[in-house]
Amino acid sequence: MKMRSAVLGLCVAAALSALPVLADPVVYIDLDTEAPGIQSTRTAVVGETFKIYLVLTDDGNGTGTTTFDTVILGVYFNDVKPSVLGVTSTAFPHAGDLAANSETVIDAFSKQPIKPGGEMALTSAQGTFVTARTTGRPYLSTAGRAGLIALGKPFSISASQAPAIFAEGKLNAGFRSLATGTSSIIAAGPGGNAEMSLNGQPIRARLVPGVVTVVPPNTTVQPHNDPANYQGTTSPNGNN
Ligand SMILES: [Ca+2]
Numbered sequence: 132m133k134m135r136s137a138v139l140g141l142c143v144a145a146a147l148s149a150l151p152v153l154a155d156p157v158v159y160i161d162l163d164t165e166a167p168g169i170q171s172t173r174t175a176v177v178g179e180t181f182k183i184y185l186v187l188t189d190d191g192n193g194t195g196t197t198t199f200d201t202v203i204l205g206v207y208f209n210d211v212k213p214s215v216l217g218v219t220s221t222a223f224p225h226a227g228d229l230a231a232n233s234e235t236v237i238d239a240f241s242k243q244p245i246k247p248g249g250e251m252a253l254t255s256a257q258g259t260f261v262t263a264r265t266t267g268r269p270y271l272s273t274a275g276r277a278g279l280i281a282l283g284k285p286f287s288i289s290a291s292q293a294p295a296i297f298a299e300g301k302l303n304a305g306f307r308s309l310a311t312g313t314s315s316i317i318a319a320g321p322g323g324n325a326e327m328s329l330n331g332q333p334i335r336a337r338l339v340p341g342v343v344t345v346v347p348p349n350t351t352v353q354p355h356n357d358p359a360n361y362q363g364t365t366s367p368n369g370n371n
Contacts, residue, residue, distance in 0.1 A: 155189065155190045155191075155192040155193060155197075155336075155337060156187060156188070156189050156190075156197040156199075156288065156326070156327065156334065156336040156337070157187070157188045157189070157190050157336060157337045157338075157339060158185065158186070158187055158204065158297075158318050158319070158326055158336045158337070158338050158339065159171065159185075159186040159187075159188065159294070159339045159341075160183055160184070160185065160186070160316050160317065160318060160339070160340060160341030161183060161184035161185075161186050161296075161341070162181070162183055162316075162341040162343065163181075164182045164183065164184055164299065169184075169186055169294065170341075171339060171340070171341050171342065172341065172342050172343075172344075173341070173342075173343055173344075174343070174344045174345075174346055174350075174352045175304035175305075175343055175344070175345050175346070175352070176304065176305075176345070176346055176347070176348055176349075176350055176352060177304060177305030177308070177309055177310065177311060177345060177346070177347060177348050178303075178304065178305055178348060179303075179304040179305075180301060180302070180303050180304070181301070181302060181304065182299055182300065182301050182302075183299070183300050183301075183302060183316065183341065184227065184296045184297075184298070184299055185204055185206070185224075185227070185296070185297040185298045185299075185300065185318045186227075186294045186295070186296055186297065187202070187229065187288055187294065187295045187296075187297050187336075188288065188290070188294040188295070189288050189289050189290050189292075190290060190337070191289075191290030195289050195290045195291070196287060196288070196289040196290075197287070197288050197289070197327070197334065198285045198286065198287045198329055199281075199285055199286050199327035199328060199329045199334055200280060200281045200282075200285040200286065200328065200329050200330065201239065201278065201279075201280050201281075201327060201328045201329075202229070202239075202278055202279055202286070202297060202326065202327045203239050203276055203277070203278035203320060203321065203324070203326075204276060204277065204278070204297060204298070204318040204319065204320065204321075204326060205256040205261070205273055205274075205275065205276035205318070205319060205320070205321035206256075206273060206274040206275070206276075206300060206316065206317070206318050207256075207261055207270035207272070207273050207274075207316070207317050207318075207319065208270060208271075208272050208273075208274070208302070208314045208315065208316045208317075208343075209270060209271040209272040209314050210266065210268045210269070210270045210271065210314060210315050211268070211312055211313050211314055211315075212271075212310075212312050213271050213272070213307075213310075214305075214306045214307040214310040215304075215305070215306070215310050215311070215312040215313065215314040215343070215345050216272065216302050216303065216304060216306060216314045216316065216343060216345070217272065217302070217303045217306025217307075218272075218274040218275075218300075218301070218302060218303065219301070219303065222300070222301045223250045223251060223252075223253050224250075224251045224253060224274075224277050224298040224299060224300040224301075225248055225249065225250055225251065225298065225299045225300075226238075226245050226246065226247055226248065226249045226250075226251055226279065226297075226298060227247060227295065227296025227297050227298050227299060228247050228295060228296050229247075229279060229286060229295040229296060229297050230245050230246055230247045230249065230279060231246065231247050232281070232286045232287065232288075232295060233281035233282075233283065233284050233285065233286050234283055234284060235281070235282040235283055236279055236280065236281050236282070237279070237280050237282060238251055238252050238277075238278070238279065238280075239252075239277070239278025239279055239280050240252035240253075240254050240277070240278060245279065251277040251278075251279075251298060252277065253274075253275040253276070253277055254275055254276050254277070255275055255276075256273040256274075256275050256276045256321045256322075261317070261319050261321070261322075261323065266315075270317065274300060274302070276321045277298055279297065285329055297318075302316070302343075304343065304345045305345050309347065310345065311345050311346060311347055312344075312345055313342065313343070313344050313345070314342075314343050314345070315340040315341065315342045315343075316340060316341045316342075316343065317338055317340040317341075318338070319338055320335075320336075326338075
């Protein structure tokens, strides 16, 4: 019996190693659009409004390049309690430099051509909440979903390129008065769908949330450009 399971294990291992190793796209939330690099944490005082970037990278696994013709992301937050973060219904996201990654890019919902900086159509993501993959808690709020489609040549991101900004959005801290607390923010394919696709084939991404701590008014907040938060920086003093 032991021998049989060992042989079976070898067969499974051989079958797994024969599978193509796919590139591994990653979706980050950059919580500080002013500071270079990706900041995954920040502190905000009640009433503060701040911008975020939804950033796509490829972590270099497998082929090291991800090609896709469609990307649709919903933004979700308030996984600990309601109203720590909120959005203004009149604040629409703007397309990032990914909109220039292919010759002809259209908004996934308005179907209109779009360039970097262009206002994106925002579609309700109500009823498509996702559960935080890391904590198992459901997200209570959503900013809606937006998307880009490349006509012709697909989008391409690789580990050797700078991270591509999908969109810039805006969030309010302490959406109801004195809603202090913590919230993670995640960008994910809505309704359990994949984040991207190519010719209709779904491509799942690894999702890295940003974590915001909302503190009472008149709290002194340290600058957000703490080098320890830089992606890829391991030295706490940022000297490496
Ligand atoms: Ca940044």
